[in-house]
Amino acid sequence: MSSFQAPRPGILPAQSIETLIATGAITSDTEFDHDQVQPASLDLRLSDQAWRVRASFLPGKRKVEARIADVEMHAIEITPAGVVLEKGCVYIVRLQERLKLPKGLIARANPKSSTGRVDVFVRLLTDQGARFDDVAEGYDGPLYMEVAPQTFSILVRPGTRLNQLRLKAGDPPKLETRSVGVDLQGGDIVGFRGRRHAGVVDLDHIDGHDPRDFWEPLTLRRGELLLDPGEFYILASSDDVEIPVDQAAEMTPIDPSVGEFRVHYAGFFDPGFGTDEAHGAGSKGVLEVRTHDTPFLLEHGQIVARLVYEPLTERPSRLYGESGSHYQNQGLKLSKHFRVW
Incomplete structure (x- = not known):
């Protein structure tokens, strides 16, 4: 070989x-x-x-x-x-x-x-x-x-x-690790909670679902959010996320020492995400959150995950979002299957 x-x-x-x-x-x-x-x-x-x-x-x-x-x-x-x-x-x-x-x-x-x-x-x-x-x-x-x-x-x-x-x-070095906090003061709606008895999501039907049938909006309340066990939440990072054009990043699994819950099932960030060069400055990280066995009270800015950066072998021939993307420039955003709230 x-x-x-x-x-x-x-x-x-x-x-x-x-x-x-x-x-x-x-x-x-x-x-x-x-x-x-x-x-x-x-x-x-x-x-x-x-x-x-x-x-x-x-x-x-x-x-x-x-x-x-x-x-x-x-x-x-x-x-x-x-x-x-x-x-x-x-x-x-x-x-x-x-x-x-x-x-x-x-x-x-x-x-x-x-x-x-x-x-x-x-x-x-x-x-x-x-x-x-x-x-x-x-x-x-x-x-x-x-x-x-x-x-x-x-x-x-x-x-x-x-x-x-x-x-x-080879064995790429870990270039940097950054903490990711949660935004619970970013607007009137600070997150979404999945409805338990919703219909079927067609994963090939973009913008084809009314979000009100699938999601309950969560409104601002003292900069904190009580997570109920077994419920699924969509939240946003408190800080912008930027991935240099010659690097990629992965959201690491949650450290139990900061809370018994899981954040960010989809852990890859491509080169150019959130950069000026790829017209994505100001992009947030969207967090998929599920607590485990006990209710957990999140506060604004609380660290919920970490981003680990690694180098590419060379600059990619194209950057994330250059030819269009559903998630470049995102704030708090549901998946591409749902129309804008």
Whole structure:
């Protein structure tokens, strides 16, 4: 197996991902979409093959489909007309993309921003994988995704994109870690709480849903918010977020020492997010928040997450939002599936 030569350790930019596609290190059941390669990541697409399972799992030393046989409830064909994945259920879906990573490359997956904002929990699986979302150096095989809708049932089709893949050369250094606080004084509406008995969210229907049917707005109240266990919230960061054009960032899981809740399911920020150069100055980070076992009182400015910055191997051929984006220049914003409140 050949080795991938990068100018320096780091996350691969769009042009390097395109080279991997051209050389067969990344292949697909169907032709790649023209917009599938992002500035520093590759969107992954659902195939037509899925399974409803009774439990999540890691394959360990086995292949994913061999492990599915132990927990399968029934197989599902995802048709072009769409299939509903019910909230509270767990599914495994084979993805259209397949990897044959050269030596020197590893990969890591994360939900797309729009996926996290509708409270769909997704994790990547690989054959003989020991960890969710991580792809080992030299991996040669198919990709699968665990899908677990939490608040809303979702409608998906072959080609629906729920997660994205970053590829890394070498061991990129952590350049900087920044704390992220929560904004509870930014306007009359400081957040949204998902409605428990809403309808189905069609994940391929942009601006196609009335937010009032799915979300309860949260109004300003003394600069604090009481999080109820089991509820899902959309909030915004208190400070602007800016990702330099030669770097990318990931929102790290919450540290239990600052609160027993989860923030930001979709952890990737692409190069150029929030920058003047990409016409995104003033962009906030949107936070998907769910508390665990006990009610938790958040205060304005309280630190709820951390951003970890890593270098790219080289400047990407395009920046986040240069040709349009749903989330560049965002403040407090629901996913792209909902019309403006």
